[in-house]
Structures are given as C-alpha cells and as structure tokens.
Amino acid sequence: MADKIPKFSDLPLDKNGPHHNAWGLYGKDDELGTLNRLSNSIVKSAASEIKTGTRINIDWPLDAQGDLPFFGRQQFHKEVYQKPPRIVNDDVWTFNTQSSSQWDGLRHFGYQKEEKFYNGVTLDHIHGTNGVEKSNVNGIGAWADQGICGRGILLDYHEWRLKQGRPHSAFEAGHISADDLKAVAKDQGTEIKFGDILIIRSGYMAAYNALSRAEIEKMRAKTPLTFTGIEQSDEMMEFLWTSFSAAGGDHPSLEAWPTQKEYALHEVLLAGWGMPIGELFDLEKLGEHCKRVGRWSFFLVSKPVNVPGGVASPPNGVAIF
Incomplete structure (x- = not known):
C-alpha cells in the first residue's frame, strides 16, 4: 500500500493550496486523512503483535495538571452527586x-497564513459565519x-x-531530528512498517514529574512557552x-515549540495531511515494559470520543502486547 501514496516530493497535491498539502488524495470530502492508511488488512496484520495479552494504559489522568495546565487551558472538574432517596450516584x-x-x-490547527484547515475547510465552515452554514466538517x-x-511503535x-x-x-525549544528517531529505531531493533502509529517518548513526563508546583508555575508563565520536540524540517516531514498513520508523544506540542521555522508541523500534519497529532501521552509504564521485554511494537487501540464537530479528544489508548 505504501506505493499507492504520492512521494513526499510530489507534495503539494493541490497546487492551488498551501505548502505540502495532500488535499484531495482521499476525496474532497474526506475527514480521515492519514487514518485511511489503516486499512482492514493492515489492522489485521497488526493484530499479530498481540502475543502475551499484556495491556498498558497510555492516558494521563484527566486531572493530572491540576489547576496549572499549559497554554492557558481550563482545568478538569468532576462533580459527583447522589440522587436521593436512592443509593445512586451520577457525575458531571x-x-x-x-x-x-x-x-x-x-x-484544531489550520494553515495560519492561508487560514485553511484540512481539504480547504475554513473558520466560516466551522463557526457558521459570513453567510456560511455551520457544520460538523472535520470533527473528531x-x-x-x-x-x-x-x-x-514506541521510539524511546x-x-x-x-x-x-x-x-x-x-522545557527549552530544542529539537529531535529525523535522523535521531531513525537511530532510536535502529538501536531498538524496531522495524518501521507502513501505517504504523508512531509514539515518541521524549522524556517530558519524567521531567514534568520532577517539578515542584512553584517550578511549574514559573514554566507556565513563560511567553512563549518552550518545549523540546520533533524538528520542523523536510527530513522530518x-x-x-x-510511513505513519498518526504521530503522538509525551509532551504538550509534539513538535519543538515555538516553531523553529516559518511554519509549524501542526499546519502540515493536521491541515495538510489530516494526520492525528497525539500529545501528553503517559509513556512511562510503556517505556519500562518495552525495555523489559525488548520489544517496542504492540497493537494500539485508541477510541476518540464520538462528539460530532469536536476539536480534540482523550485518546482512551491501550497498548497490547
């Protein structure tokens, strides 16, 4: 199936669209992007990764950042209440x-200069402004x-x-190169296959877990926020x-933040290709297990929440060995 996608050098596909786009590859109304690479045959083949039945959660708790989430995002709130006179609870x-x-x-993230999302969707399509009918197009x-x-595959x-x-x-705007990731795969003995879901353990969680509240507050107050992540480069793109159907990692932006170039990878991956970007995955237990068993590939099950028109979703992710 790898030979059925255009070469990277063939991008952009829509010559009237933004740089590196793959618009129209799966049709003008497609909302799956690179998830189209997860064909039935590829998923069936991936099931061979299940050998022991060991299951490892990769979701950080929803309240893990407490009242100090980065990028000014709202904190998680949970209300548990009884429904008297019955001995019954509900929660919100x-x-x-x-x-x-x-x-x-x-x-979530469109091409900034062109103001376009995947397959040319605009803010007007999403918000129903300027005479355009509001829709759920490109929703999670x-x-x-x-x-x-x-x-x-985990590239640790x-x-x-x-x-x-x-x-x-x-917590500095350093970068991880494509050559670095290829070296990690070689060192681990991990074969990369077409359609793989890439998961990168950068070390963010280990660093975050070592911070005091005062240190987190100091980091959170920085303008702009800075994180080490994958580099913005042709080689990385x-x-x-x-090879990949989706790419995720353990820190807030996946890519080096702020961008080191005139573009952000979020623009190309999300708005250009329709490639899901995973962030803040808790990969500590997964990394420990992979190291212990000497295998960094697994069957990944992730079920985004069924919210029409949603922007993002908890992954609800489990790695099965």
Whole structure:
C-alpha cells in the first residue's frame, strides 16, 4: 500500500493550496486523512503483535495538571452527586479536551497564513459565519467510527539519548531530528512498517514529574512557552509522510515549540495531511515494559470520543502486547 501514496516530493497535491498539502488524495470530502492508511488488512496484520495479552494504559489522568495546565487551558472538574432517596450516584465532568492526553483533531490547527484547515475547510465552515452554514466538517467524531487502531511503535528517544549521554532539556525549544528517531529505531531493533502509529517518548513526563508546583508555575508563565520536540524540517516531514498513520508523544506540542521555522508541523500534519497529532501521552509504564521485554511494537487501540464537530479528544489508548 505504501506505493499507492504520492512521494513526499510530489507534495503539494493541490497546487492551488498551501505548502505540502495532500488535499484531495482521499476525496474532497474526506475527514480521515492519514487514518485511511489503516486499512482492514493492515489492522489485521497488526493484530499479530498481540502475543502475551499484556495491556498498558497510555492516558494521563484527566486531572493530572491540576489547576496549572499549559497554554492557558481550563482545568478538569468532576462533580459527583447522589440522587436521593436512592443509593445512586451520577457525575458531571467539565474539561478542556487538550488539558491532558489528547488527539488533536482536524479542526484544531489550520494553515495560519492561508487560514485553511484540512481539504480547504475554513473558520466560516466551522463557526457558521459570513453567510456560511455551520457544520460538523472535520470533527473528531469522524474518527470515532473505527477508532485509531493498528500497529503502534514506541521510539524511546529518552532512553536512547540517556545511553548516548546526550543533554536534553524538556522545557527549552530544542529539537529531535529525523535522523535521531531513525537511530532510536535502529538501536531498538524496531522495524518501521507502513501505517504504523508512531509514539515518541521524549522524556517530558519524567521531567514534568520532577517539578515542584512553584517550578511549574514559573514554566507556565513563560511567553512563549518552550518545549523540546520533533524538528520542523523536510527530513522530518518526509519521515512522517512515508510511513505513519498518526504521530503522538509525551509532551504538550509534539513538535519543538515555538516553531523553529516559518511554519509549524501542526499546519502540515493536521491541515495538510489530516494526520492525528497525539500529545501528553503517559509513556512511562510503556517505556519500562518495552525495555523489559525488548520489544517496542504492540497493537494500539485508541477510541476518540464520538462528539460530532469536536476539536480534540482523550485518546482512551491501550497498548497490547
């Protein structure tokens, strides 16, 4: 199936659209983007990764950031209440879908200069402004039908760079190169297959968990916020385009933040290709297990919440070995 997608050098597909776009590859009304790569045959083949039945959660708790989420997002609130006279409880949750583990959907981040989302959708289509009818186009609910399920691979950059003795600061705008990620895969003996769901352990969670509240408050007050993540480069885009159906990691922006170039990877991945971006995944237990068993591939089951027109969703993700 890899030979059925255009080469990276063929992008942009829509020559009248923004840089590196793949608009129209799966039709003008497509809302799945690179999730189209998760064909039945690829998912069936990925099921061979299940050998022991061991299951590992990759969701951070919804309230993990408490009242100090980054990017000014609202904190998680939970209200549990009894329904007297019965001995019965209900609860109400109120939260920003991006204040903990999340998949960024196709409504989240558009091309900034062109003001366009995946397949040319505009803010008017989303908000129903300027005489355009409001719709649910590109909503996260479109991903709920089949979920994000397939072969997941963990590239444990954090473990690899520790072995290399390489410095790393999670809260500076450093970058992880495509060559770095390829070196991690080689060191782990992890084969990359077309349609894989890429998960990167950058070391953010380990660094965050070591911070005091005062240190988090100081980091949160920075303008702009700064994080080490994957680099903005043709090499990184080609690496992602060539093989993966989705890409996620353990920190707030996946890519180096703020962007080191005149564009952000969020623009190309979400608005250009329709590739889900995963952020704030809790990969500590997963990394420990992979290291212990010597295998960094698994079957990943993730079920975005079925909210028509939603912007993002908790992943509800489980890695199965």
